[in-house]
Amino acid sequence: MHLNDHPVVSREQWIQARKQHLIHEKAFTRQRDQLSAERRALPWxxxxxxxxxxxxxxxxxxxxxxxxxxxxxxxxxxxxxxxxxxxxxxxxxxxxxxxxxxxxxxxxxxxxxxxxxxxxxxxxxxxxxxxxxxxxxxxxxxxxxxxxxxxxxxxxxxxxxxxxxxxxxxxxxxxxxxxxxxxxxxxxxxxxxxxxxxxxxxxVGAYNYLDLTPKGRNEEQIMDWVRHHDRYDDKPAASCCHGGS
Known part of the structure; x- marks a missing residue:
């Protein structure tokens, strides 16, 4: 789905959709905890x-x-x-x-x-x-x-x-x-x-941030956009938290 075609709903409808997604998030968290326990139980x-x-x-x-x-x-x-x-x-x-x-x-x-x-x-x-x-x-x-x-x-x-x-x-x-x-x-x-x-x-903590955003990882191939941190072509936009003049 193109972002410009994304459905736009009322706040009340959004809350209902978010609650439904929260059910899946909680199930994933429990599954992740179980997987971590299985990992710790592996033989050495x-x-x-x-x-x-x-x-x-x-x-x-x-x-x-x-x-x-x-x-x-x-x-x-x-x-x-x-x-x-x-x-x-x-x-x-x-x-x-x-x-x-x-x-x-x-x-x-x-x-x-x-x-x-x-x-x-x-x-x-x-x-x-x-x-x-x-x-x-x-x-x-x-x-x-x-x-x-x-x-x-x-x-x-x-x-x-x-x-x-x-x-x-x-x-x-x-x-x-x-x-x-x-x-x-x-x-x-x-x-x-x-x-x-x-x-x-x-x-990779940055991926966890990206996964929360509308565009997600936005990759054609895994890590195709990643550069050494001193090799990006442009400077990041100034933060709004820096304050004005």
Whole structure:
């Protein structure tokens, strides 16, 4: 339906339509709560592989990424060796991390970005974006492959590469995802959850705003309009809250 053809009704008729929609919203909220409970009830996999990462002060283990907390969320940021800048979609999502991290850090959660490129290669881009969150390199270890966000060239060529738990016809060797880990009091680490593709929408707060508006996401393809936040062509309109002269 074109927005100019949208039905216009009285306030009383609108309230009735809104109440009917509220029934569906409440049902969705209950279903979402049930889905979250099912997610928490998933079985875990113990991590015994000695993954090694590179950070600002040298080599790190997976345990080091927890930063003393018991829960770790890893955002698999698409930045491969030789790239000059990160994936625009990953950057869009990552624009939301620092604000969340102020609160997650006080709720026993570490959130760290991990990329396949050598550590030095994404430092200039991180500074350009102005991000503060921890971002480390998994170059030289199997972490990205084991958690489903990197495919080896021979797998892509042979058509055996997988993404989001199924075979993919794409030629991408780098893809985004989120993996979650838990560390118990004995220092044992477990993989509890991973999500990919549209499962990452939950991390993009801007999409939740867009979904409440008349035009919605207004995309021809997913994220076709998204740019690095310093690459939009024009400045946003001035806010009415800035006050007049």
């Amino acid at each position: 996999v113990k991590i015994d592989k000695p993954y090694r990462f590179q950070g600002p002060h040298g080599e790190l283990s997976l345990a080091d990424l927890f930063g003393g907390r018991s829960q770790l969320m890893v955002y698999h940021f698409m930045f491969a060796e030789g790239w000059d800048e990160g994936c625009p979609g990953c950057s869009f999502l990552s624009d939301h991390i620092d604000g969340a991290n102020q609160h997650l850090a006080h709720h026993d959660i570490a959130l760290v970005a991990v990329s396949h490129a050598p550590f030095a290669e994404f430092q200039a881009f991180k500074r350009r974006m102005g991000w503060k969150f921890d971002w480390v390199s998994s170059a030289g270890c199997d972490f990205n492959y084991d958690f489903g966000v990197c495919a080896r060239a021979d797998e892509v060529a042979a058509g055996t590469a997988t993404y989001n738990y199924e075979k993919t016809d794409g030629a991408e060797e780098e893809l985004p995802g989120l993996s979650v880990f838990y560390r118990n009091e004995d220092g044992e680490i477990f993989h509890t959850y991973s999500t990919y593709a549209r499962g990452l929408d939950l991390l």
